[in-house]
Amino acid sequence: MxxxxxxxxxxxxxxxxxxxxxxxxxxxxxxxxxxxxxxxxxxxxxxxxxxxxxxxxxxxxxxxxxxxxxxxxxxxxxxxxxxxxxxxxxxxxxxxxxxxxxxxxxxxxxxxxxxxxxxxxxxxxxxxxxxxxxxxxxxxxxxxxxxxxxxxxxxxxxxxxxxxxxxxxxPVIKQWYWVVCYSGISVSTSAAREILPTQYNIQDTLAFGRQLAVFVDALHRGDASQAAAMMNDVIAEPHRKALLPYFDESRVYCMQQGALSFGISGSGPTVFAVTDNQHSAETMLTWLKQHYIQNDHGFGHVCRLREQGASVQNNE
Missing domain, CATH: 3.30.230.10 (Ribosomal Protein S5; domain 2)
Structure with missing residues (x-):
């Protein structure tokens, strides 16, 4: 077998x-x-x-x-x-x-x-x-x-x-494209966690809970606009973006090109942008490859969400 x-x-x-x-x-x-x-x-x-x-x-x-x-x-x-x-x-x-x-x-x-x-x-x-x-x-x-x-x-x-x-x-918003770009540098999960505060203020805690609740509700209603409006990181991004060269510039460019959201993928350094327009997605990716990637190891893709998950390719 x-x-x-x-x-x-x-x-x-x-x-x-x-x-x-x-x-x-x-x-x-x-x-x-x-x-x-x-x-x-x-x-x-x-x-x-x-x-x-x-x-x-x-x-x-x-x-x-x-x-x-x-x-x-x-x-x-x-x-x-x-x-x-x-x-x-x-x-x-x-x-x-x-x-x-x-x-x-x-x-x-x-x-x-x-x-x-x-x-x-x-x-x-x-x-x-x-x-x-x-x-x-x-x-x-x-x-x-x-x-x-x-x-x-x-x-x-x-x-x-x-x-x-x-x-x-x-539920998945099927019209969304997800632009992902890996800069080529490495950020360990443990290091990215160490940079986070050990306590958060009540305003950020309430914002986190509110955004997640509204996001889930919007997905179930198929409200792409409201779901995208909730995709704001008040927990990790304000602290972790310091680890990612050209993060702020990349966000500004992608939002100017019509991105619905822009953020850090996991602990970084990969960033992602969400858009409902494939041409805009390709434009963002081209710019990110030119400006966000730091070395020959970096790469980027325009993606959809993979609904299948893990798969068995062959079973003999």
Whole structure:
């Protein structure tokens, strides 16, 4: 048996939903934007790695998060009283580390989806999502689902704060284009968290809750204008933008070009703009590639939200 799973890039926070809102991405060009993990039968476990960002991963595969996913999954099988034959895994690392595109989440989700299919789907989606959150927490230092949930489930995900369901899917504004641009520099999630205040004033707290509530309501009513008006980050962006060269200039340009919203994807440095016009989206992307990208590692895409989430590409 040979199973290959694909897990897309994602936007954490989506500006207004710090740690509790996330979106899965799919370039309109048809290009893949995510990691893949393959599992095949083998006499003993092994992990190999390839892809444009493989060199940025730990040199020892025992330190690779995909190896940790395998160990976690096998232990969970044993807890169910199920003995598992070993398998060989291969990670194609296509997302840059510390990019704000859910790179670690993509590897984790692809690994668990591949393993679950390889071992005849012993775990349901909510259990898998809980596992994914636990592994993501090993990297970021705290369990949060705003990348793994949309990466796994697709579309726009809202975290419930409960064990079941961990996340619920929200309606998607289908006419929106999401312009994403990775500058090429790296921002660690832990460093981006350290820059945030430990306490917030009552005005920002009320604004956060109000915006999220109105945004969810607007999505369910299909009110794209009001939903876009709520996409303002009062929690992280005022502090994190100092880590991102040319952030303010990029926001000004994109808003002048008709962007409905502009913000930081996850912890950054990737930024995103939302628009309902594809020509404007392409214009923004061209400018961002010229001005926001800092080195040869940077890239950008015009995307839609990927409603499918993670997928099994082949199962033989």
């Amino acid at each position: 040979n199973v290959t799973a694909y897990a897309p890039a994602s936007i954490g926070n989506v500006s207004l939903g710090f740690d509790i809102l996330g979106a899965a991405l799919e370039p309109v060009s048809g290009d893949a934007l995510g990691d893949t993990v393959s599992a095949r039968e083998a006499e003993c476990f092994s992990l190999t790695v390839s892809g444009p960002f493989a060199s940025k991963l730990p040199g020892n595969v025992d330190d690779n998060i995909v190896r940790h996913c395998y160990d976690y999954f096998i232990n969970a099988l044993r807890d169910k009283g199920v003995s598992a034959r070993p398998c060989a895994l291969h990670l194609s690392k296509n997302l840059p580390i510390g990019s704000g595109l859910g790179s670690s989440a993509s590897s984790i989700v692809a690994a668990f989806v591949a393993l679950n299919h390889f071992y005849a789907t012993p775990f349901d989606d909510n259990t898998l999502l809980t596992m994914m959150g636990a592994l993501e927490g090993q990297i970021s230092g705290s369990v949060h689902y705003d990348n793994v949930a949309p990466c796994f489930l697709g579309g726009l995900s809202l975290m419930t704060g409960q064990s079941s369901p961990v996340a619920v899917s929200l």
